[in-house]
Amino acid sequence: MNNVIFCIILYNTKVSESKSITSIINNWNESCSNSKIIIFNNGDDIVEVNEIKEIKEINENIEIFQILINGSLSKIYNKCIQLNKGYNFVFLDDDTEVSKDYFNEVLNCSSDILLPRVVCNNLDVYPVFTKEGVQSITSGLYISSKLVSLLTNFESKVFDERFDLYGIDTAFFYKINKNKINYDISSHSLIHDLSHLTSGSNVFREKEVFLANSASLIPYFNFYLLKQVIGTLFKFIYRLDYRTIFSAFISFCSCRVIRIIKTI
Structure with missing residues (x-):
């Protein structure tokens, strides 16, 4: 059973209203004793003490960090990796519904990279495949501790900190494709709110x-x-x-x- 960090970025959403946090907690079981849920509050408002107390009463494996500056996601991801060496990681936005099947799959995953099927508006949106290789998004992405060591041998960081939000996934999958690193595609899907598809022109x-x-x-x-x-x-x-x-x-x-x- 893998030791997994579920790294969740909370942005202007209450902990209790996050689809990612709710679905992970609902899927939690006895085999997760060595795994953790780490929440980075990257929005404008602090998560209140009573809300932290309530969520920790539900699941004691939760840690919450208050960022509060809409900080760079690539830097937050890298910091999470740096502080939790030896773990495997799943990165999540706050609006991704993680199915029980995918949750159990990452706990038992033997791959270095696992990509979920990302569904939005009943359409399979990611991963996509081009002549250059595979492309997906970071929400739902699973990477192993072995891959972390491999990528940090190529460069000092797993995620390129020249990009704050958009471009992080492009840079990550470029390295995967360039170095011909093997990955697996999950047969299970995640429901994710892809804002550029669901909210019209922005x-x-x-x-x-x-x-x-x-x-x-x-x-x-x-x-x-x-x-x-x-x-x-x-x-x-x-x-x-x-x-x-x-x-x-x-x-x-x-x-x-x-x-x-x-x-x-």
Whole structure:
């Protein structure tokens, strides 16, 4: 039975309202005695003491860290890994429903990487496959302690800290594909709220993805990514949004997300 850290990023959501936390707790059983649920509260409001007390009465294997600055997810992931050496990890947003089947699968997983089938609006959305290899999202991703050691031998960190939110998964799977690291696809699915699919047009999110993809082009080049950048570029040209285009150009040149802020 694996010792697993379930690393959950809480963002402007109450602990009791998180689908990820609720589903993990509901699936918890006696075989999880050496596993932990670590919650990083990355939203604006503190998790109150009474709420922490209530959740720990339900499950004593829970730890909560108050970040409160909307911090970089890549840095939070890496810090969680650094503080819990020897563990295997499952990374989760706060809005992912983890099925009992997938939960039990990661506890007994012998793979270094396990990718769940990610379902949104009754559609299988991830993983996707291109000529360059596999691509998925980090929510629901399982990685072993062995993989952590392998990736830190390539680089000092598992996740590329040049990316705060968007681009983290692109960078991670580029390393997996480049180094031909074996992975398994789960036969079980997770229900995940993919905001860009469920909430219609969101210009802010589209800008952030555009900047992250532009920053990824040089270090993590592939034709699928190039196609995304070019397609989005034409959208911003049509909108005459030259500030975003310039930010994307600077991000491309510097290989990190750079935002040009409007000054008064």
